[in-house]
Amino acid sequence: DPAGGPGSRDSLVGYQIRLEKKVSSSTRLLFCTVGVLLRQLQQGLGAxxxxxxxxxxxxxxxxADCDLLMLLLRQVRASRPDLCLCLMSATMxxxxxxxxxxxxxxVPVLSIPGRTFPVQQxxxxxxxxxxxxxxxxxxEFAKKSWNRGWNTEKKTFQxxxxKGKTQTLTAYIDEEEEWGCDDEAEMCDPDVYE
Structure with a gap:
């Protein structure tokens, strides 16, 4: 852990997740998961x-965890009006x-208008x-259907x-006339099939 990092002896910031806890006596701001907060609430209001x-x-x-947390926090606020809750959501x-x-x-509401930016996918x-x-x-990752050029011709055939078993396949023929299939077969040799 870096000196002065979260949970170090002099750090004001700590964090706690299910199996890891970085908290010290100096911690004043704790980042934790909903599950950790629910476990603290199970210990009673004293926690x-x-x-x-x-x-x-x-x-x-x-x-389910978040909904339970909201229910419990509403009950806690009834007995602890000094407890400040800040619930944040960009979409709710x-x-x-x-x-x-x-x-x-x-219940004060702070609304911060935002702008959407054009996104090109x-x-x-x-x-x-x-x-x-x-x-x-x-x-080893090459498959004929992945490796085809962009000027390939798509063919569907039986x-x-x-053993006389028939199957419908979709194949791509590229400029070198190699065959690649969309099914699990890696190669389709047209000379083997009727």
Whole structure:
């Protein structure tokens, strides 16, 4: 652990997750998981006696643990009005939380307007096409269907094997007339099938 890092002797910041705890007597700000906070609440209200503020981010991400935490925090606030709760969400409707924890006059809401920025998405296939990348043929990761060029012709056809079993396959023929299949077979040799 770096000197002065979270949980070190002089650090004001600590963290606690399920199997790891970095907290010292100097800790004044503890980052913890919902599960850790629920375990503290199981010990009774005394476990939070020195806690003045609880911040919960992404409160819109519903789970059984988070819903239970909201229920317990509402009960704790009834007996500890000095406990400040800061519930944060970029997408949740704040009026629902306001009604749950009190009234609009008793629960302040801080709304920070945001801007959306245009996002252009590129998928892996787009990048492969833009760069002209081709997996090396001898690579263990190469499959004919992955390794085809962009000027390939797609063919769907019925094939029958040695035992008369037929199967519909989709194949790609590239400029070198190599065959690659979309199914589990690595290669389809058209001379073997009728």
């Amino acid at each position: 939070l006696a020195k806690v003045t503020h609880i911040f919960i981010d992404e409160v819109h991400e519903r789970s 409707e704040s009026d629902k939380l306001v009604r749950y924890f009190g009234s609009p006059s008793s 590129f998928w892996l296939e787009d990048v492969v096409q833009m760069t002209g990348y081709r997996c090396e043929e001898e690579s 094939v029958s094997g040695d």
